[in-house]
Amino acid sequence: MRDRKTNGVSSIMKHEKIDYLEFPSKNISATKVFFSSVFGWSFVDYGPEYSAFSNAGISGGFYQSDLSCSTENGSALAVFYSKTLEQTQSKIESAGGLIVRPIFSFPGGRRFHFSDPNGNEYAVWSEINISK
Helix, strand or coil: CCEEEECCEEEECCCCCCCEEEEEECCHHHHHHHHHHHHCCEEEECCCCEEEEECCCCEEEEEECCCCCCHHHCCCCEEEECCCHHHHHHHHHHCCCEEEEEEEEECCEEEEEEECCCCCEEEEEECCCCCC
């Protein structure tokens, strides 16, 4: 395995494992504000039509595009984890995200789906809180 630097962060590249994700963005500036304020991501711009992110659990980037990804269109779904599902939902809404599927239970936990300001769909999940 080789060690590499991505946006100033060292990572180990693993053979035939997912290493990087890219998403479309209608407005890269708005995308950076949304993800840095909600999830604490960092960004490095590579020209006006691409920005790489880090501090997300996996590295990736946003490229300029009028398209968006959603499960309705058959896209893969990036799923975040949260220890505090309702607080994360509130942060997403405060930053301009839209809840596209309210919190629901599934075997092993609860989750909701949201779209970012570009219309890209994501989900956030958490274990079931037994103390409630």
